[in-house]
Amino acid sequence: MRSGMVSIVGRPNVGKSSLLNALVGRKVSIVSHKPQTTRHQIQGVVNLPGAQLVFVDTPGLHRQQTRQLNRLMNETAAAALHDVDVVVLVLECGRLTEEDQAVLQRIKGLNPATPVGLVLNKIDRVKDREALLPELQKLAALHDFAFVVPLSALKRSNVNALLEELAKRLPEGPQLYPDDMQVGYDDAFLVSEIVREKLTRTLHQELPYSLTVSVEQYEREGRMDRVDAVIWVEREGQKKIVIGEGGAALKLVGSKARMELERLLGRKVFLKLWCRVRENWSDDLKSLKQFGLTPE
Numbered sequence: 001m002r003s004g005m006v007s008i009v010g011r012p013n014v015g016k017s018s019l020l021n022a023l024v025g026r027k028v029s030i031v032s033h034k035p036q037t038t039r040h041q042i043q044g045v046v047n048l049p050g051a052q053l054v055f056v057d058t059p060g061l062h063r064q065q066t067r068q069l070n071r072l073m074n075e076t077a078a079a080a081l082h083d084v085d086v087v088v089l090v091l092e093c094g095r096l097t098e099e100d101q102a103v104l105q106r107i108k109g110l111n112p113a114t115p116v117g118l119v120l121n122k123i124d125r126v127k128d129r130e131a132l133l134p135e136l137q138k139l140a141a142l143h144d145f146a147f148v149v150p151l152s153a154l155k156r157s158n159v160n161a162l163l164e165e166l167a168k169r170l171p172e173g174p175q176l177y178p179d180d181m182q183v184g185y186d187d188a189f190l191v192s193e194i195v196r197e198k199l200t201r202t203l204h205q206e207l208p209y210s211l212t213v214s215v216e217q218y219e220r221e222g223r224m225d226r227v228d229a230v231i232w233v234e235r236e237g238q239k240k241i242v243i244g245e246g247g248a249a250l251k252l253v254g255s256k257a258r259m260e261l262e263r264l265l266g267r268k269v270f271l272k273l274w275c276r277v278r279e280n281w282s283d284d285l286k287s288l289k290q291f292g293l294t295p296e
C-alpha cells in the first residue's frame with residue numbers, strides 16, 4: 001500500500017480546480033486537521049488499488065487568496081508545501097506567462113527530494129497533436145521534472161495517466177483516510193483554527209506541540225455568536241504557558257481571536273476560552289474523536 005499527499009500548484013486559470021475535479025471525480029471541499037502534522041486543507045481523496053492519494057491545498061503558492069481559511073493559513077502554506085509527497089505543476093498549452101515562471105521559481109526552492117511532476121493542461125485545444133511534442137520538450141526542460149503528462153482536465157482525457165504517475169511516487173504506508181470520508185468545515189472549525197493561530201503567534205516557540213482546540217458550544221443568537229472553546233494540552237506545565245501570568249496570555253489570545261472572527265464572520269462574537277489538561281490526549285482515540293480530529 002502506498003499513500004501520501006499531493007499538491008497541485010499553478011497560476012490562476014491554468015485549470016487546477018478542473019484538474020482536481022477530474023481526478024477526484026466530483027466537487028469536493030474538505031478540510032480536516034490532525035494532530036502532529038502540518039495542517040493542510042484536504043481537497044479530495046482518491047483511492048486506487050494499492051494507493052491512496054490525498055490532494056491538499058497549499059494556498060500560498062497561487063496568488064489567489066479569496067477563501068478566508070486560505071488567507072488564514074497562508075503563512076503556514078509555504079512550509080506546508082515542503083511536507084507533501086508529490087507536487088504537480090500545471091501549465092497551459094501554448095501559454096507560458098510570467099506568473100507561471102513565478103510559480104516555477106517557488107518550486108525550484110523546494111526540497112529537491114520532493115518529486116515535481118509537470119502537467120500540460122488543455123491539450124484539447126491543440127488540433128495537431130504532433131505540434132505538442134516540441135512544446136512538451138521545451139517545458140520539460142524548465143526543471144528536473146519527475147514526470148510529464150499532457151492532458152485535458154476539461155475532457156478528462158489522460159487523467160488516469162497522471163494518477164498512475166502520482167501513485168508510483170507516494171511513499172509506502174497505510175491508508176490515511178477511510179474510503180468514504182466526508183468532512184465539511186464550518187464556523188466551529190474556523191474558530192478552532194483562529195484560536196490556534198493566535199496561540200501560535202502569542203506563545204511562539206513556547207507553544208506546546210500537543211495542543212488542540214475544541215469548540216464545546218456554538219450558539220447563534222441574533223447577530224451574535226456565543227462560542228465556548230477549550231484549549232487542550234497534555235500537562236499542567238503547558239497549561240501554565242497557555243494561561244500566562246495572571247491569565248494574560250489566554251486573555252490576549254481570546255481577544256485577538258474574537259476580533260479576527262468578528263471580521264471574518266461579519267458578526268459579533270462572544271468567545272469564552274478555557275485551557276484544560278488531558279494527559280496524552282494525542283494518543284487517545286476517544287479524545288481525538290471528541291475533538292473532531294478523526295476523519296469520520
Ligand SMILES: Nc1nc2c(ncn2[C@@H]2O[C@H](COP(=O)(O)OP(=O)(O)OP(=O)(O)O)[C@@H](O)[C@H]2O)c(=O)[nH]1
Pocket residue numbers: 010011012013014015016017018019062064121122123124125151152153154155
Ligand atoms: N479547453 C480547456 N479548458 C480548460 C481545461 N481545464 C480547465 N479549463 C478552463 O480553464 C478555466 C480555468 O479553469 P480552473 O479549473 O478554474 O482554473 P484554476 O487554475 O483552478 O483557476 P484559479 O481558481 O483561478 O486558480 C475554466 O474556464 C476551465 O473551464 C482543459 O483541459 N481544456
